[in-house]
Amino acid sequence: MIYEQLTVEASLNNIEIYEKYMPSRLKGLYGNNIIWINKHMLTRTEKACVLAEELGHHHTSVGDILDQSNIENRKQELRARRWAFERLIPFSKIVQAHRLHISNRYELADFLGVTEDFLQAALDWYKSKYGLCVVIEQYTIYFEPLGVLEMFDWIEKPSFEAV
Template identity: 40%
Template sequence: MAYDQLIMEYPHIKIIEKVLPKGLPGLYYDNVIEIDKFKHKYEKHCILAEELGHYETTYGDITELNDLRNVKLEQIARRWGYEKIVSFDKLIDCYEKGQTTLDEVCTNLEITPEYLKSVIDYFIEKYGLFKLHGEYRITFEPLNIKMIEKKKQSFD
């Protein structure tokens, strides 16, 4: 469902599932995204997010990864994908549904455990060990979400 919803958000991009060369899970070019048809649905969701990140953030041919600029552009696209499909609001939604284990979060978001681990590592790098988001404190290692208790003010 999440994979299909993400596809529907970009109706102007043609998504093609096909056999790709070994080691190439996905590819974006000219408003076309190719995804390896032999990947599991959750893997396809993760791959699609990154390829949409290329659509949203990069330009030109960045396939030559010996060029440091291309490596950085690849990283920017990957991180865009992380934030797109594993947002803080989506993590909080999992918590509110009682889905607190890593496996439950992965199932709800339709992502792989390896992808969730990469997202958590990125969040730690970007925010530190935790992030306050709305009325919640999201701790990244281990992943834990708690509602922040509001202190009552005394007007004595």
């Protein structure tokens, strides 16, 4: 379902998507409003993660960045990945998963529609950006170990006196 949503998003941005066989080391490519997704990938979930990153290139990258020995190109690659992390794994979805009692990484990745590797990379990035945790409204999201703590308000109630 995520893959289909991303294809609609691409279409709204006038981006064409083609699935074709490419060398196995290439999962996807973006250039001139065209995204190529490697047909060798087995699952739609993996394709969704790659498509999100390629959409990230559309929104964050400029020029030919295929030469990853160039530090500027590597920075653009990371910006595209970060865009994909924030697009597919927003904090609101992690909180929603907590409220649905999702209790492990496999279930969380499935709920989010991402691979476990993509989820782990996103959590590692969030941890490097925010530290061990981040507070969102009444929730504290911990990145290591992964968990959500929900705070609640104490409402003062009248005290009951013994009669």
